[in-house]
Amino acid sequence: MKKNIAIIGYGGMGWWHGDYLKKSDVCNLLGVWDINPDRLVIARNEGINTYSSLEELLGDDRLDIVTVATPNDIHKELIIKVLESGKNAISEKPVTLCSEDLQEMFDASNRTGKLFTVHQNRRWDCDFLAMKQVYESGVLGEVFNIESRVHGSRGIPGDWRGMKQYGGGMMLDWGVHIIDQMLLMVPSKIKKVYCQFDHVTNYEVDDGFRLTLNFENGVRAYLEVGTSNFINLPRWYMQGENGTAVINDFSCEGKIVCVENWDEKDVVPVRTAAGLTKTMAPRKDDTIKTHEIPQITSDVHDFYRNVAKAVDGIESQLITHPQLMRVMKLMEACAKSDETGMPVDFE
C-alpha cells in the first residue's frame, strides 16, 4: 500500500521532492509546510495541499513519512520532532552539522522505533554508477588512484549556503555527496585524510576543497569541489595498473584505455620546443585498446521505494546510520586537517 508523506520546507529541494512525489508509485503526497507563506502559495498553485502550521502537519495521523528539506542547521530539531510524533523521517543532505547532532537523531530513531534516513540522492547518478562498475569489473587491473571532481564557476549560492551557522559551504553541500560515493566505491578502511579548503569568493565557509584519502587497500582517492573553475577538469579519472578510465561530465561521456601490449617497440619520441621525451610519448594504437564507458540507467525513485519497503520491514534501509556517521566523521576530519595543515589519521 502507498505510504502517505508530507514535506517540511518547500524551497529548491522541497520542490524537487514534491515534483517526484506527485509521480511516485509508492507514496501519496498529502501536503507541504514551509515557514515562508510565499512558498505555500507556490505549492498551492502547483496543486499541492499545504498545512497551516508545523503542528498541524505533525498532528496529521494519516502520515507515514515526513521529508525535511529545510536549511541544514534545523534538520536535527525537525527530524526529532517528526520521529517523536510517531512518523518515519527523511532528511535532506547534509543531514546535520556535526556528528554529536547526528547521534542525537539516531538516538531519537532508536527510542521511537521509527525509521530515519537521509536523501543521498547522488548514489543514483549515472556517472558514479558507471565508474563504480569500472572499478569493480577489473578492466583496469588493480586500481590505485581515483579522482572525483565537481567544478562550477559561480562561487557558492548567495543564500544561507554562504553562512556557517546555517551549515553552508561546499564541503557540506557537495562534499557530502562525493565522499559518500567514494566510500561506497572503495570497500576499505581509510588510513589518512588530508584536506585543504578554498576561500576564493567566500571567507566564512569553504567554496571548494581538495581532499586526499589514503585507503588501507592501497587506493588513493582525490576529491575536489571547485566553484571558481571556468574550464572543467573531468568528473572522474581512474587509474589501474593496466589502464585508465575517464568520465568527462554528468552525462557520462568518456572512455577507457587499456594496454594490450606492454613491450612497445620503436617508440617515437615527442619533440617539444626544448627537448625530446620517449617516457611521455603517446602509445601507438596497436599497443592499446579503447573501451566504452558502461551506460547505466538508474531511477532515483528507488530511494522512496526502498524507504517504503523499509518502513514495512521487508527491505533494509539502503542509506544506513553507520554510513551516514562515517561520512560525517570524515567531513569533521577534513575540517581538522584544513585547520591544522596536517594529515589526520582515520579509522
Add this chain to the structure above:
Amino acid sequence: MKKNIAIIGYGGMGWWHGDYLKKSDVCNLLGVWDINPDRLVIARNEGINTYSSLEELLGDDRLDIVTVATPNDIHKELIIKVLESGKNAISEKPVTLCSEDLQEMFDASNRTGKLFTVHQNRRWDCDFLAMKQVYESGVLGEVFNIESRVHGSRGIPGDWRGMKQYGGGMMLDWGVHIIDQMLLMVPSKIKKVYCQFDHVTNYEVDDGFRLTLNFENGVRAYLEVGTSNFINLPRWYMQGENGTAVINDFSCEGKIVCVENWDEKDVVPVRTAAGLTKTMAPRKDDTIKTHEIPQITSDVHDFYRNVAKAVDGIESQLITHPQLMRVMKLMEACAKSDETGMPVDFE
C-alpha cells in the same frame, strides 16, 4: 668568438647535445667521449671526432666548455674533474643526487673560478613559457592555483633510470624540470611541501609523484608526474579569481576562459540522473569570454648562447647556483614528506 666544446657521455642526451652543437652559432664541437666504445663508433659514423680517453679530453687545452651527459650518479665526480682541468662545465639534469654533492660542485666552481651550470632545457618549452605569460599578464585576475602535470604510460625507462644508486626515478628525471619551472613562475617563498611518491611499476625508485606546494603569496601549486596514465590530464591548469587557463599538451593547444558578467540571470540548472544543480551548471556564453593561449616561440640554443657570453663575462649565467640549490633542497623535502607522510615546512 666561438667556444670550443666537448661532450662526456654520448647516450640519449649526449646525442641530443651533439646534434644541437653541430648546428650551434656559438660553439665548435671538438669531440665526444663515452665509456662505451659502441657509442664512440656511433659518434664517428655521424662525423663527430672522439677522444680515446677521459684524460685525453680533459687534457685538450683548446676546450673552453665541457658538457657532462652521463648517468646522474657520476655528474659530480666528472664536473669537478672538468672544472679542475681549467674548463667551464655544464651538467645534464638532475645535476646530482643530494644537496651536499651539489655544494661540492659549487665549491669546485668557486675554487677554480670556472663557470658551472646545468642544462635545465625545459625552461625553453613553449607550454611553460605560455603559461608563465598568462600568469604574469593578469588576465585571470589574482591567480590562486596552478597545476602542472606530465603523463605517460610506459612506466620508467628500463635502464639506470629505474635504479636508485644511479639517480633514477621520476622525481629526479621530470620532477627537476617541472619544479624548476614552477619556481620560476611564482616569485614567492614556499611555506609548505606535501608529496606522495608512486610505485606502480617500480619499487626501488618512484615512477611518479603528487606534490602540493603552498607559496607565501597564497598560490597553491600542484605538480604531478605519472607513468601509468593511459589517458592524459591537461599539461597545465591555472585558476585566477576571474578565469581559468588550460594547456592540454606540449603543443600548447588550450584556451583561457574569463568571466565577463558575474551576475548571470536565469541560470539553467544541469539535470543529472539523480538531481539538479545550479551551482555546477555551465555558464552561458554571454557571461564569459574565451581568449587564445599566447603562442610563444623559443630557441633552446639560447642556453649555449648564454653560457658562451657568461664565460666571457658579458652576461650573467641564466641558470644560477641558488636556483639549482633551491630545486635540489625542494626535492629533498619531497622525499622527506613522502617518507614521513607529513607536510614539510620550507623556507
